[in-house]
Amino acid sequence: MTAKKAIKNWHIGKIFGLYPVSTGIFNETHIARSNTGVYVLQRLHPLISRKGPTENYLAASVFLASKNLPAQRVILTKRGNLLAKDGDRFWRLLTAIPGHVYNKAKNIKMVGEAGMQLGKFHALFKSFRGQIKKPLPMFQYDNVLKNLRRHSKEFFADKNIAVREAAKFLLAEFPKNFLPKNLPRRLIHTDPKISNFIFDDKDNAVAMIDMDTIQYLSPLYDLGDALRSFCGKKEDDPKNKFDIKKYKAFLAGYKKSSGSYLGRKEWQLIRQATGLVILGLATRFLNDYVDDFYFGWNPKKYKSRKEHNLARALGQIALYKDFRSKVHGEHW
Numbered sequence: 001m002t003a004k005k006a007i008k009n010w011h012i013g014k015i016f017g018l019y020p021v022s023t024g025i026f027n028e029t030h031i032a033r034s035n036t037g038v039y040v041l042q043r044l045h046p047l048i049s050r051k052g053p054t055e056n057y058l059a060a061s062v063f064l065a066s067k068n069l070p071a072q073r074v075i076l077t078k079r080g081n082l083l084a085k086d087g088d089r090f091w092r093l094l095t096a097i098p099g100h101v102y103n104k105a106k107n108i109k110m111v112g113e114a115g116m117q118l119g120k121f122h123a124l125f126k127s128f129r130g131q132i133k134k135p136l137p138m139f140q141y142d143n144v145l146k147n148l149r150r151h152s153k154e155f156f157a158d159k160n161i162a163v164r165e166a167a168k169f170l171l172a173e174f175p176k177n178f179l180p181k182n183l184p185r186r187l188i189h190t191d192p193k194i195s196n197f198i199f200d201d202k203d204n205a206v207a208m209i210d211m212d213t214i215q216y217l218s219p220l221y222d223l224g225d226a227l228r229s230f231c232g233k234k235e236d237d238p239k240n241k242f243d244i245k246k247y248k249a250f251l252a253g254y255k256k257s258s259g260s261y262l263g264r265k266e267w268q269l270i271r272q273a274t275g276l277v278i279l280g281l282a283t284r285f286l287n288d289y290v291d292d293f294y295f296g297w298n299p300k301k302y303k304s305r306k307e308h309n310l311a312r313a314l315g316q317i318a319l320y321k322d323f324r325s326k327v328h329g330e331h332w
Contacts, residue, residue, distance in 0.1 A: 001086040003030045003041055009077045009084035010093050012036050021101075026296065027212075031096065038096040039075065044083070047294075049090045052134040053212040054082045057094075059130040060211045067124060070097050070198070070207040097207045099198035104233075110203045111230050111246045115253025117205035118192050118226055122219050123258045125187045135215040138190040141276065144283050145175060151290045163289065166313055170283050173320075177276035179269060183218040190215060192222050193229035219262065223270055224277030226250065232278075232319045236311035240319035244326055247274075271327055275320060282316035285309045 003018055013036040021029050028043040044053075057074055064071035072094040074082060083090035105111050148170060155167035189196070190213040198207040231246045233239075251270070288294045289309045297308035 001043075001091070003028075003043070006043070006084060006086065006091040007032055007041055007093075009079075009091065010039075010075055011078055012039060012075070012093070028296075032093075038098075040072065040094040040096050042092045042094070043086065044090050044092060046089060048136050048212050049083075049088065051082060053136060054092055055133050056135055056214055057211050058082065059132070060125075060128075060214050063125070063128055063130060069124075072097060072209055072211075097198045097209065099200050099206055101195055101198060101209075103195055105194060105230055105246065107203060108245060108249045110199060110205070112249040112253035113199070113203065113205035114192075114194065114197045114226065114230060115250035115255075116257040117197060117208060117253075118189070118222060119254040119256065119258030119261065121189060121192075121208055122186065122222070123261050126261070128187055132187070132215055136213050138213050138215065139217060139221045139277075139280065141174075141178060141280050144280060144287065147287045147291075148174070148283050151287060154290050155286070160310070162314060163286075163310060166282075166286055166310075166317060169317060170279060170286060174276075174279045174283055177272055177279060179218065179220060179273060179276060183220065183266065183269075184263070185216045186219055187214060188217050188219050188222045189213075190217065190222065190225075192226040218266075218273075220266055220269055220273035221277065223251075223254070224273035224275075227270075227274045228278045228281065228316075228319070231323075232316075234315065235281075236308065236315045238311070238314055238318060240315045240322065242319055242323040242326055275323060275327075278316055278320040278323060282313045282320065285313035285316065289313065 007015060007018060013034040015032060015034050017033040018030055021031055026045050030041040032039040032041050054074060061071040061073055075093040075095065076082065077084050083092055152167060152171065156164055158164055189208060189211060191210055192208065196208055196210045197205050198209060200206050227247055227250060230250055231243045233241060285295065289306050292305050295305065295309060297305040302308040
């Protein structure tokens, strides 16, 4: 089903425009403009093509709205359903939040603003009492490592030396960064990358979007993922670098809005969590080099998903190495 056909499942008036956006690598996303407003139309990834994630999205957005904060609303179909079926996949329609989405922070202010937005999100959801239904498990690093080991024969038999070296590095370094199992679990976003923040014209962060995978985990995973996203360059940059100034700006903003949300031990583990998430993503990219299923890819730049995933894995390894050098160096 095309986006043009899918949008007919909703009553949103006369459509003036429908065009794809490329900020995400998970769901197929389109912006729809009509005489009743601006909407986000998504063809959901197979792993979340079911009611649970969208029900969680709805619960989170209703909660945020009850606190008078900007939030995307889930629009019911003409038949009163959360989703429109498309074979073994589903389409979903959300309201759009006015503002701008970026793949890279334009300035330090944006980084600090995003830190404050995430801190506000965490602190606010401490009072959430809704039900979370069967979310897609996130940050399942035991399984990620297990898959890496399972694919090891294929990696080391690969003709590309970059694949073999990446696998060797990740098998040795990734497990060293695992977090303690007994950390407090709270409701977190699980995907606070830069493209999931909405900014206004003055570079203030006004909202967070894409709450498909909210669930109860350590907030350190959110912080590690946000710091990886804001402090690194493009995921597939072979010379990826970690920006310490942005790291400090993000955490300063986070602390300002979250107050005493994190305990002392959690603050001490933020560096480790950052390294873990960087290598966790590198490992997932390398695993998908073999599985060739999960991540979207750019056919304009790469010949295949495998090629794109390898580039992204190498880019994250480069980011981690630079991060580690600065952790122990004079710039930290």
